[in-house]
Amino acid sequence: MRKVYLVGAGPGDPDLITVKALNCIKSADVILYDRLVNKSLLEEAKPDATLIYCGKLPNYHSMKQETINSLLVKYAKQGKTVTRLKGGDPFVFGRGAEEAEALAKNGIPFEIVPGITSGIAAPAYAGIPVTHRELGSSFAVVTGHGKKGSPDCANWQHLARSVDTLVIYMGVSNLKTICEKLVKNGKKCNTPVALIHWGTTAEQRTVIGTLSTIVEIGQKEKIENPSMIVIGEVVKLRKKIAWFKEGVPCFNR
Numbered sequence: 001m002r003k004v005y006l007v008g009a010g011p012g013d014p015d016l017i018t019v020k021a022l023n024c025i026k027s028a029d030v031i032l033y034d035r036l037v038n039k040s041l042l043e044e045a046k047p048d049a050t051l052i053y054c055g056k057l058p059n060y061h062s063m064k065q066e067t068i069n070s071l072l073v074k075y076a077k078q079g080k081t082v083t084r085l086k087g088g089d090p091f092v093f094g095r096g097a098e099e100a101e102a103l104a105k106n107g108i109p110f111e112i113v114p115g116i117t118s119g120i121a122a123p124a125y126a127g128i129p130v131t132h133r134e135l136g137s138s139f140a141v142v143t144g145h146g147k148k149g150s151p152d153c154a155n156w157q158h159l160a161r162s163v164d165t166l167v168i169y170m171g172v173s174n175l176k177t178i179c180e181k182l183v184k185n186g187k188k189c190n191t192p193v194a195l196i197h198w199g200t201t202a203e204q205r206t207v208i209g210t211l212s213t214i215v216e217i218g219q220k221e222k223i224e225n226p227s228m229i230v231i232g233e234v235v236k237l238r239k240k241i242a243w244f245k246e247g248v249p250c251f252n253r
Helices: 019-027 039-044 065-077 096-105 118-125 156-162 172-184 214-220 233-241
Strands: 004-008 030-033 050-053 082-086 110-113 139-143 165-169 192-197 205-210 227-231
Touching: 004 019, 004 096, 019 039, 019 082, 019 110, 030 065, 065 082, 065 096, 082 096, 096 110, 118 165, 118 192, 118 227, 156 172, 172 192, 172 214, 172 227, 192 214, 192 233, 205 214, 205 233, 227 233
Parallel strands: 004 082, 004 110, 030 050, 030 082, 139 165
Antiparallel strands: 165 227, 192 205, 192 227
16 A cells, blocks of 8 residues: 655646655656646656546536545555645645545555645735735635635634734635625725735736725626635735736746
8 A cells, every 4th residue: 555645736836836746746656636736747747647637616526525535545555656736735725634534534644745825825926925024913814715605604703803914715706795794894994905816827917906996806807716815904015025027928037
């Protein structure tokens, strides 16, 4: 029986993958990969490696989580080295813990290989630090899309009053509700907000507004998933320290 590696592939820019993660790709007999994994990373796999797409779209899953869990167990029991390749970090809204639980239940040895999560990388590429000595001493990563599609799983009252910077994953479709809940619970309506689409890639686009204006701006600019939402005073720093040239091919940067 071989080991299963639950691997974070990083946020989109293939150069942001870790050395260990890249080694897991190169040594794998089987790779199960997600939709947001940069496909160029799969070119590093062995020629005879089996590649299995497990991608998920909003409201559509090409493969159920239970099936993915079963495949990880199946191939490991066949004596194959398995790499489960996920966008970002496997333990940040990546369901990596569920897969680890399934492997542990079946006595399969596994290893977690952390990756750079989009909640940190996308703001950084947009010139937005999630913390700042003067503007934000705390930040929280939040899902904007709960198990049933609603953002109600988050404690918006606590988040509105106790955290300086909010980084919200999978929340664009619920942006109006999120903004309303934050304002209702005490967040100022002029709090800055950034929407970062396809962060760290050549397709990255960033739009800026406030809790009272960002919904209309996002609709006008046709911002869709995958996008990160950043809420807080740190968004103001983009004017000073934006460094990534959006809309410019990688080879021209």
